[in-house]
Amino acid sequence: MSHTLGIRQAQKQKTRQALLDAALALLEEQSLSSLGLREVTRAVGVAPTAFYRHFRSTADLGVALVEEALGSLHPMIRTTVSTTGDPEERVARAIDLIARHVDGYPAHVRFIARERHGGVQPVREAIRDQLARFAQEVKTELAKDPVARGWSEDDLLMLAHLYVDQMLSTASLFLEALEGPEEERADRTLHVTQLATRQMRLIGLGRQHWLD
Amino acid sequence: MSHTLGIRQAQKQKTRQALLDAALALLEEQSLSSLGLREVTRAVGVAPTAFYRHFRSTADLGVALVEEALGSLHPMIRTTVSTTGDPEERVARAIDLIARHVDGYPAHVRFIARERHGGVQPVREAIRDQLARFAQEVKTELAKDPVARGWSEDDLLMLAHLYVDQMLSTASLFLEALEGPEEERADRTLHVTQLATRQMRLIGLGRQHWLD
DNA sequence: AATTCCAGAGAACAGTTGTTAACTGCATGG
DNA sequence: CCATGCAGTTAACAACTGTTCTCTGGAATT
Incomplete structure (x- = not known):
């Protein structure tokens, strides 16, 4: 083309x-x-x-950076919250994917975390739009799961946003572990993995019992 | 004194x-x-x-601002996640408290959200420390609840961090609603309230079924 | 082969920045 | 009442900022 x-x-x-x-x-x-x-x-x-x-301007450059950091990430969403495998395995896979991404593109992750609530409006808006797109994509992926039977559209989107926020929060924690001294890195990465795993598991439990 | x-x-x-x-x-x-x-x-x-x-330096001033914005907030924690009342009522009360705080101190909330991952290391650390204290306080409050029987210390702290993150995320959403045009404010505030309520409810459900 | 286009260079602009030094006036403690 | 302390002032510094205008060399077009 x-x-x-x-x-x-x-x-x-x-x-x-x-x-x-x-x-x-x-x-x-x-x-x-x-x-x-x-x-x-x-x-x-x-x-x-x-x-x-x-x-x-530099604000303009910032918007371009948002595109570079998040634009190419959409295909990854599907695999992150994919439907295959049992819940526990899915959680482990998602967190592993996040960890790998932070490892591969730490500067991108830092940029997004920093500028999401940063001092430059157009950049904040660009990030918000991209994250809203992510939430939509997560939502359509969640809808495929049999657990989603009987869920309203609003509730699906609510959960999707919760997942997106959780992913960002986890990514930020992995980044902090990465920035620390070499000798603590392995320990802190493991600690973050365990924390994030249990948080995702707890959210998953809430999801299963939503319609009680 | x-x-x-x-x-x-x-x-x-x-x-x-x-x-x-x-x-x-x-x-x-x-x-x-x-x-x-x-x-x-x-x-x-x-x-x-x-x-x-x-x-x-301005970084030094920033650290003082963190103290001002979060230091006086610790007494509020106890009431926010208090044990009295049924779960649904507690959620409503917590979110109402957050909304009121954002209304009363919007600049403080914006500052914390912005500088939590901002470009000034000492300020980031000051915020991280204060939020860690919050998590500890939430944890001891959670431990009082009968639902917490059989929970490990790690799991309690894991949930506490999830709650703290959720509060900050909600506060940030309320702030965005507040910044928007006057005519949309009421609608957006209501929308955020409903979203946050359901997310808290879902986390609460996960909490109830954690030991299954 | 002659012409147009345009990414980048160069110089200059008024205005800003953080930091230093030496000062002034007033509240304080002896 | 007098000497000290110290919050805030004044002036000056070299270094830096974003933006404008003019120019240039080589690719693109005709």
């Missing part, structure tokens, strides 16, 4: 990606609202004015 | 509080990591250098 783009466009996208990468790295130690455009271009090695060829 | 402090100390505390108030107001539209010390002193109407008489 995408015909090979010329040298021109390719080089442009390359610098654009370099700007996004540099920004993401800088955002490990600060918030988006304090990220300066000069700071980003300096890290990439281009002139400050080059920034404007790609983004209107 | 506190003997009346002299004119000198009183005036100092007054400016200190003015700095905290001004900072909190400025933080409604940005994050702490982008808050400048000059910005704060300008808003108060004092010289920039006066700032140093009270705080080493």
Whole structure:
């Protein structure tokens, strides 16, 4: 579908990606609202004015980062809350998937956790929209389960939001474990896994007895 | 207990509080990591250098704000998860308490939600510590309930953390409803109340069937 | 081969930032 | 009453910020 783009466009996208990468790295130690455009271009090695060829402002760049961090994550949702296997196995699989994702893309996870309630409105909205999409997808996945018989649409969405929040909370905990000193890492990761497993299990129990 | 402090100390505390108030107001539209010390002193109407008489840095001020926002909240915990009344009534009371608190101190709630995963490490740690204290208090309150018979200490703390996270999430939703346009406020507040009620109810169900 | 386009460079702008030093005036304790 | 302490002021600093305008070299188009 995408015909090979010329040298021109390719080089442009390359610098654009370099700007996004540099920004993401800088955002490990600060918030988006304090990220300066000069700071980003300096890290990439281009002139400050080059920034404007790609983004209107750092807030604009932030919205693009939301897309990069969450946009490609939708296919994963289906497998995370898939219907196959017994409940206990499903919980273990979901948490393992979260742990792996945090391991693979820690900066993305940190960015989302930080800017979800951060100081830049357009970015907050972009994250909220993406998470709402996740909740919708989780909802349609939940609806497939026989346990969902007799559930109202509202209740399904309510539970979906609870799951999405729980996933984010767990991801954030895994990230904190990852940031700590090397020697504590294994212990803390295990601890988070156990905590998250039991919380998910408890929510699952509430789900089973919802219609009593 | 506190003997009346002299004119000198009183005036100092007054400016200190003015700095905290001004900072909190400025933080409604940005994050702490982008808050400048000059910005704060300008808003108060004092010289920039006066700032140093009270705080080493804006990060230091942030830690003081955490104390102000959460420190005085501990007595409320007991009533929020109190043991009296039937489960449904307790849920309603807890959510009503949260809604009232968000109404009374919206800036404090926003600050905590924003800086919990924000870009300033000492502030993150201060919030984490306070929330851990909350969890401990919720845990001892949960332990009083007959339903908690046979629960391990770990499981009690696991549930306590789940409740604390849920409270924060709910508070944040109430805040969003409060920030929206006047005409939507009532509707959105009601919607959040219903959502939070059902989520708490579901967690309560999981709690009841935990030992099956 | 000649022309247009455009990503990035360069220089300059007014305004901002945190931090230092030396000061002033007034409440405080001897 | 007088000497000390200290909250807040004033002035100055080098460094930094976002944004504008002008320019350039090479890819893209004709």
